[in-house]
């Protein structure tokens with residue numbers, strides 16, 4: 001297999017099975033025509049999302065045919081070059097509908113479910129997607145005799161939680177296990193990578209003014225690299241992971257405030273980081289939720305929901321009671337090795353920040 005170094009990046013500093021995409025990346029090993037004819041089929045629900053696309057790419061590299069089952073296949077065409085012609089296909093599916101799931105899953109050897117939401121309202125809400133949708137996929141997979149299922153949940157999944165996100169994640173897990181007891185369930189902490197909604201969001205916010213407001217600044221996270229989650233999912237599909245629950249966290253545990261400070265350091269911006277009390281966070285969340293309701297969804301609350309504030313009260317770190325990366329033989333990548341590769345556009349001078357810095361030193365001498 002050849003290795004590629006794009007944009008001056010190098011793979012040498014990363015574990016050998018790590019694929020940084022679309023930054024430093026390994027060249028795709030193309031399966032032969034014969035392998036393609038004989039290859040197995042995996043259907044990835046939500047395979048165009050942040051996590052799903054990395055799983056799709058990994059399975060294509062393994063020579064599997066990949067169906068990317070999403071509601072907007074026309075917006076998922078970017079997955080096609082992950083494999084040879086016809087190997088990776090976006091296909092319409094809505095996991096809220098039995099017939100749609102049944103049709104897209106036909107003939108699959110394995111199934112991965114990466115569909116999730118942060119929205120409590122509308123048709124694609126927590127219950128419809130994370131509970132009923134997840135259970136529907138497992139039920140139909142069992143009916144169709146699919147060999148393996150990998151389900152992406154989240155750390156904090158708890159049927160007793162005050163957060164609907166965490167509650168429906170727990171209901172989804174039980175629904176999956178009721179129909180498919182040999183499922184592999186992955187519970188990641190917060191996930192980082194070029195398309196993440198975490199560091200990118202805080203980096204965007206930091207461009208707006210001198211103060212960054214946080215809710216839950218003392219809450220602890222264990223950020224995990226998106227391709228490490230994909231690697232774990234691929235092992236589930238390939239039968240290299242024992243059935244059961246795996247909690248996935250990166251090598252380091254940090255508070256939200258510490259993570260934001262790391263991000264600010266990477267983008268070379270100085271900001272006052274101000275931690276708001278939870279009760280103020282709840283009021284802000286209620287306000288933005290109300291705006292979404294009043295505008296009948298024309299405004300989507302992607303700033304802060306009341307449910308997110310409830311989740312932020314709890315740490316998102318792996319527990320000692322569940323399996324993890326070590327049981328899968330995966331060494332997770334550290335945050336600092338990856339985020340500079342994609343957060344540089346938020347620097348004042350973008351890709352020229354380093355050169356400007358060194359020019360400044362030249363003038364001094």
Ligand SMILES: NC(=O)c1ccc[n+]([C@@H]2O[C@H](COP(=O)([O-])OP(=O)(O)OC[C@H]3O[C@@H](n4cnc5c(N)ncnc54)[C@H](OP(=O)(O)O)[C@@H]3O)[C@@H](O)[C@H]2O)c1
Pocket residue numbers: 045046047048049050051052069070071072073075093094095096113114115116117124129152153154155187188189190191192197198
């Ligand atoms: N990102 C994180 O930090 C994080 C942390 C812990 C756990 N997780 C979990 O990891 C999983 C993947 O997260 P993500 O960040 O990759 O999510 P994402 O980027 O929002 O992707 C969601 C995917 O699901 C598809 N989808 C949504 N509703 C659908 C429906 N009704 N039927 C079919 N497809 C549907 C979307 O495509 P269309 O819109 O075209 O349908 C998209 O491909 C989720 O279960 C999430 O809860 C994520």
